[in-house]
Amino acid sequence: xxxxxxxxxKVTSFLWNGREEQTGIFKYPTNDPLFLGKTDVLKDTVIxxxxxxxxxxxxxxxxxxxxxxxxxxxxxxxWDWGMFGENLTVEGMDESQMRIGDIxxxxxxxxxxxxxxxxxxKLGVRFNDPKILKQFVDFGYSGTxxxxxxxxxxxxxxxxxxxxxxxxxxTVKECFQIILSKxxxxxxxxxxxxxxxxxxYKRDRLKKFLSL
Numbered sequence: 001x002x003x004x005x006x007x008x009x010k011v012t013s014f015l016w017n018g019r020e021e022q023t024g025i026f027k028y029p030t031n032d033p034l035f036l037g038k039t040d041v042l043k044d045t046v047i048x049x050x051x052x053x054x055x056x057x058x059x060x061x062x063x064x065x066x067x068x069x070x071x072x073x074x075x076x077x078x079w080d081w082g083m084f085g086e087n088l089t090v091e092g093m094d095e096s097q098m099r100i101g102d103i104x105x106x107x108x109x110x111x112x113x114x115x116x117x118x119x120x121x122k123l124g125v126r127f128n129d130p131k132i133l134k135q136f137v138d139f140g141y142s143g144t145x146x147x148x149x150x151x152x153x154x155x156x157x158x159x160x161x162x163x164x165x166x167x168x169x170x171t172v173k174e175c176f177q178i179i180l181s182k183x184x185x186x187x188x189x190x191x192x193x194x195x196x197x198x199x200x201y202k203r204d205r206l207k208k209f210l211s212l
Contacts, residue, residue, distance in 0.1 A: 001092040002091050004064055004081070004156065009028070011023075011047070012024070016125070023125065024045030024085075026085075026126060031156075034088070034154055041087045056147055057114070058148045059145065063095070064089050064090065065092070070083070084123070085126065095143070100195050104146075104163060110150035113144050114198070115144070116144055116145070118142070142173075168195040
């Protein structure tokens with residue numbers, strides 16, 4: 001795996017239900033390295049810090065392998081890397097193999113896979129189509145957030161090197177499915193609840209389904 005694009009967002013205003021709102025999801029490639037800080041990417045735009053950035057969502061990675069799928073569904077958009085709001089577009093990333101808790105070195109940074117990205121209405125704003133939220137969930141490949149264990153700069157062409165494989169076998173794809181699916185697979189549910197790298201509040205929410 002390697003970074004093929006580093007992406008930064010600027011404040012973008014839009015109308016939503018008759019009122020003006022702002023978002024940082026409109027990210028575009030930059031030639032500059034990105035500094036991965038403990039709670040966010042330096043110089044990136046984060047508007048809603050209740051749902052974005054922070055220790056468990058410091059940086060968002062998305063796989064370049066998914067772009068062809070979406071380009072066929074939205075051919076009229078002006079396509080470039082960063083379309084999904086990712087800070088790092090990664091070649092060779094596969095959420096069905098990457099585990100929650102895996103630790104990677106990227107450039108001078110050390111990161112840990114923390115949780116999948118759950119789409120919100122602003123993804124629909126980015127694609128000018130609210131239907132993409134359900135499509136994104138059905139597609140099943142969400143990209144991943146990482147927490148920053150060691151701060152540092154990363155740049156285009158930097159490889160992602162697996163430093164430590166999580167003993168818990170919960171993959172990012174499985175985690176995405178168990179969080180959003182109505183029918184919870186009991187085995188995957190238990191893996192998620194027992195994974196110490198998944199944020200505690202996520203695990204606590206999933207525990208409620210054990211008694212159903």
